[in-house]
Amino acid sequence: MKFSLAVLPGDGIGPDVTAEALKVLRVVAEKFGHQFDFEYGLVGGIAIDHSGEALTEDTLKMCQQAQAVLLGAVGGPKWDDPQAKVRPEDGLLALRKSLGLFANLRPVKVFPMLVNSTNLKPEVIEGVDFIFVRELTGGLYFGEPKKQWRTPQGRRAVDSMAYSEQEIERIVRVGFELARTRSKKLISVDKANVLESSRLWRQVAVEVAEDYPDIELEHMLVDACAMRLIQNPKYLDVLVTENTFGDILTDEASMLAGSMGMLPSASLAGVPREGVAIFGLYEPIHGSAPRHAGQNDSNPIATILSVAMMLRYSLDLPEEAGTVEKAVEEVLDEGYRTYDIMSEGKTKVGTREMGELIARKVRGK
Ligand code: IPM
Numbered sequence: 001m002k003f004s005l006a007v008l009p010g011d012g013i014g015p016d017v018t019a020e021a022l023k024v025l026r027v028v029a030e031k032f033g034h035q036f037d038f039e040y041g042l043v044g045g046i047a048i049d050h051s052g053e054a055l056t057e058d059t060l061k062m063c064q065q066a067q068a069v070l071l072g073a074v075g076g077p078k079w080d081d082p083q084a085k086v087r088p089e090d091g092l093l094a095l096r097k098s099l100g101l102f103a104n105l106r107p108v109k110v111f112p113m114l115v116n117s118t119n120l121k122p123e124v125i126e127g128v129d130f131i132f133v134r135e136l137t138g139g140l141y142f143g144e145p146k147k148q149w150r151t152p153q154g155r156r157a158v159d160s161m162a163y164s165e166q167e168i169e170r171i172v173r174v175g176f177e178l179a180r181t182r183s184k185k186l187i188s189v190d191k192a193n194v195l196e197s198s199r200l201w202r203q204v205a206v207e208v209a210e211d212y213p214d215i216e217l218e219h220m221l222v223d224a225c226a227m228r229l230i231q232n233p234k235y236l237d238v239l240v241t242e243n244t245f246g247d248i249l250t251d252e253a254s255m256l257a258g259s260m261g262m263l264p265s266a267s268l269a270g271v272p273r274e275g276v277a278i279f280g281l282y283e284p285i286h287g288s289a290p291r292h293a294g295q296n297d298s299n300p301i302a303t304i305l306s307v308a309m310m311l312r313y314s315l316d317l318p319e320e321a322g323t324v325e326k327a328v329e330e331v332l333d334e335g336y337r338t339y340d341i342m343s344e345g346k347t348k349v350g351t352r353e354m355g356e357l358i359a360r361k362v363r364g365k
C-alpha cells in the first residue's frame, strides 16, 4: 500500500530522533511491501527563523494532504523570551487545533527489563501498563479570555479553562472505546470539587457512560491521581482527562517507564476503532532537549514507538505496528541502552546505533 506522510522534525533533538524513526519506517516499507512518501516541513523555532511564523500555511496544507504526521519536538532557549510575539510552541498548538487533533493517547508501559532503571521500587512498577487519553484542543491552552493587561494596581493575566459539552463528550467516548479493548474500566480525572468545568466534565462522563453499560466508570480527582500514579500505578488502566491535567500527569507518569525518552504519543482527529484509519499526528512526549541536539546520545525509542502508533491508528497496519514494538523490546532485552536508561552491565549506545539496532530487528523478522 502507498501512504503519504508529513515529517516535521522541528527543533533540538527533534531531527535526531525523527531520523531514526524514519529509518525504521523505511525498513517496514521494504519488508511489508509498502510505499511511504515522506514530505518534509518546518515547525517551531526553525520555522520562526525561516519565515517569522511557527507554522506556515504551506506546512499546514502539507499536513492536511498527508495520511499522518510525524513530529520531533519544538522549542529551545533561543526562542524563549517571554516577551516574544511568537513562540515555537505556538506552531505545535496551531497544528493540533487546525488539524482537529482532540484526542491525545499516551500509553505508559513499563518494559520488564527496565524496572531497575527508575527511581521507584521494582515491585511498584513491575507490570505497569496504562494509557492516558488527554483532551488536546480545549481547556487552558485555548480558552478565552486569555490575556495579560495593565491595571492601576499592576499587571494581571488570565487563562480560561473552558469546555463545551460536545468537546467533553467526544474525548470521554475515546476513553470508553479504549476501555472496551482493555480492562473495561475507565477512570475520568477531574477537579470537580473546585472547578465548574470539571463539574460539567463529570456530568457528561456520567451521561456518556449510559452508552457503555459494559464499562465501569470511576471518577478520580486530579490531585489524588497524581498521588496514585506513584503509590500504586498498577491500579490504573485507561484514564481520560482534560488538557492541562493530562500534560502534567503524563510527564509524571513517564518516570515510571524510566525516562521521558520512552513514551510515545498519538494525537487523533477521531475515535480510534479497530479496522478504521484515523488521521493523526505522532510525536514523542519529550521536548527538544537543546543541549543534546546533534550529540548522538538521545533516546529515539519514544519516536520509534510513536511510529508504531502511526502504523496502528492512521495506516491501519497492526501487524507492522506490532513488529516495530517487538523489535524495540528485543533490542532492550539484549541489553542495549541510551544514556537515559543506562544501568550497570548494559551496553551504552547512541541515537543512531539504537535506531540501527531496532531497524535491523524489524528487517530480520
Ligand atoms: C506536550 C508538550 C506541549 C504541551 C508543549 C510543547 C506545548 O509539553 O506535548 O506535552 O504542553 O502540550
Ligand code: MN
Pocket: 247, 248, 251
Ligand atoms: Mn507536556
